[in-house]
Amino acid sequence: MDTLRTLAALLLALGTASAASLGVVQTEGGSVQGQNIPVGLFRSVEVFKGIPFAAKPGLFQKPQPHPGWSGILKATKFASRCLQMSALQTNTFGSEDCLYLNIWVPHGSTVSSDLPVMIWLYGGGFLVGGSMGPNFLNNYLYSGQELADRGNVIIVSVAYRVGVLGFLSAGDSSLPGNYGMWDQQAAIAWVHRNIRSFGGDPNNITLFGESAGGASVNYQILTPHNKGLIRRAISQSGVSLCPWAFKNNMNPRDVAVQKVGCPTDHTMADCLKAIDAETLTMAAPRVKQGSPDHPGVMNLLLTPVVDGDFLPDHPSKLFHNAAEVDYLLGVNNMDGHIFTSQDIPSLGHKDEDTPVEDLRRLLRAYTKEEGPVALDMTFAEYTSAWGPSPSQETIKKTAVDIGTDYLFLVPIETAVYLHATTATSGRTFSYLLSEPSMLAGPGKPYDDWVGSDHMDDLQFVFGKPFVTPKAYADKHRALSSYMMAYWTNFARTGDPNEGHSSVPATWPLLDMSTQQYLNITSDMNNDSISEKMRLPFVKLWTQDIQSLQ
Structure with missing residues (x-):
């Protein structure tokens, strides 16, 4: 045993020395130096934490270029989250000066070059969130180390303003909104301009994100401001069309009058x-405990809006802007469970x-704009296979299906x-x-x-079954390896089946005649293909x- 340990230590030392x-x-802002982390024999991941991609943003202003710095920026510490409410919605934490990004670059025995680049956009309902996600004992959920190493891709995580500071809009030029969207766009443009210096290919950038991050990815490929910057995109459990991700008529007066005492005139x-900024942050509409009559997710009132600039029209009318973008998107089969369980305890x-x-x-709450006929129609459809005496499992699963489908x-x-249907060269993959x-x-x-619940x-995707192996079973490591392989292959080639990693089943390109999608589980084979999802x-x-109507 001692001989094995000595040999392992020697091999690691050799790998470190040769990394x-x-x-x-x-x-463009100055010199930066990261930290090189050995991950195996002649393999390492170089991590750059807290690189500014824009200056400290002004209140309700678009991000501006960073003025730069002198000397070498030691990029070894994550920056603060953007200012936001705490989980209990009783106080604030974070910073106004928050427009920073983090980069993970994998290396073998030689320095990497021309690697695919994946930019992560976090979720949090446009109200909360951070580029590193939850942290337990310095194990950050959104650490890109495992994904970068296994997929041989560069991972970038970026910050953007949330809540009132990121998304309050008056619906006119005095306060147009979408500031968080502009932050994301500034980060994408910074990566495009600078990533070659880190060994990345600026012409092969993939956005990926989950929930509000998945919706953000969708917004970023729909806006005309990213033309030529994004090659591919992955939306997990969220797009701009979700009812919680877009508001036609945001009313800033609730914040202005009720919370901070501003007039509602010009x-x-x-x-x-x-x-x-702290007072404004605390003025955000509270996310309250929901009920069947008032679903809690409907309290998410601060979202992107049509502003005539970042978003020139309703998102459904802008998919032509993504015609050349390869797009992989999908949903968890019980994404609505955590939310519907709040509404129906x-x-x-x-x-x-x-x-x-x-x-x-x-259903009445979800169909109230369409009226009683819509309620009867939806209730009849969801209960059509029940029979005369449905079990509690049937009733509860149907409730979760309703929430998952609608949200x-x-x-x-x-x-x-x-x-x-609008893509030209862009390919579509559904899961x-x-x-x-x-x-x-x-x-x-x-x-x-x-x-699979929301966020599962x-x-x-971030390889946690390998980072903390005792918390997971072998089947979870299998599932994690599959998802990382599909995701990084897609980022490399635009085809989740082709690239650096082998996959357990061939994921078919979606066409409208068959509408095929991949059913992702820990036990996959070529029978994992289905058609016409629900x-x-x-x-x-x-x-x-x-x-x-």
């Missing part, structure tokens, strides 16, 4: 700009029955169709993640029928209900 390094890198914007309790009337109340699956499938929840089963909080995909319910929400 390639970029050393001091020249960027002086409102100037008044708001004179208030300190009995869903989350194994020993508590869920009344059928709660499902009807939830995630149907709008994401709509985006799949819109991209596939459904169906791995059972790790929180489901005997002795665990969830019923054993619960599938994150741990697998098509009756997609038609229900996008055609049947709309025809009533």
